[in-house]
Amino acid sequence: MKEIVFTERAPKPIGPYSQAIKAGNFLFIAGQIPINPETGELVKGDIKEQTRQVLENIKAILEAAGYTLNDVVKVTVYLKNMDDFAAMNEVYAKYFGESKPARVAVEVARLPKDVLIEIEAIAYKE
Numbered sequence: 001m002k003e004i005v006f007t008e009r010a011p012k013p014i015g016p017y018s019q020a021i022k023a024g025n026f027l028f029i030a031g032q033i034p035i036n037p038e039t040g041e042l043v044k045g046d047i048k049e050q051t052r053q054v055l056e057n058i059k060a061i062l063e064a065a066g067y068t069l070n071d072v073v074k075v076t077v078y079l080k081n082m083d084d085f086a087a088m089n090e091v092y093a094k095y096f097g098e099s100k101p102a103r104v105a106v107e108v109a110r111l112p113k114d115v116l117i118e119i120e121a122i123a124y125k126e
């Protein structure tokens with residue numbers, strides 16, 4: 001069974017995709033960029049501020065589907081500049097604590113709306 005997940009507490013999709021899809025016990029969260037869902041505007045700050053907003057967006061989607069950050073099993077981080085890796089990690093660690101999902105972090109040539117970071121996630125819950 002496949003279910004579309006949507007919440008007003010995360011940015012509306014900027015293209016033909018869903019915020020997340022629940023398939024069985026898995027939740028697949030689309031790549032999130034640092035858009036403030038209340039204003040619809042990009043967070044202009046540095047990598048730490050942008051990472052924080054992205055993770056808040058992911059957290060809101062997880063909660064809308066009945067999941068938590070502890071249920072996240074895999075994350076992919078797309079960075080505009082790998083020099084931001086340590087600063088991103090500093091914020092990221094505060095969100096995941098001891099519940100460390102598997103992760104990939106890669107530098108990419110360009111991201112939507114020229115942001116510094118995009119993160120997608122997969123969660124699993126029995």
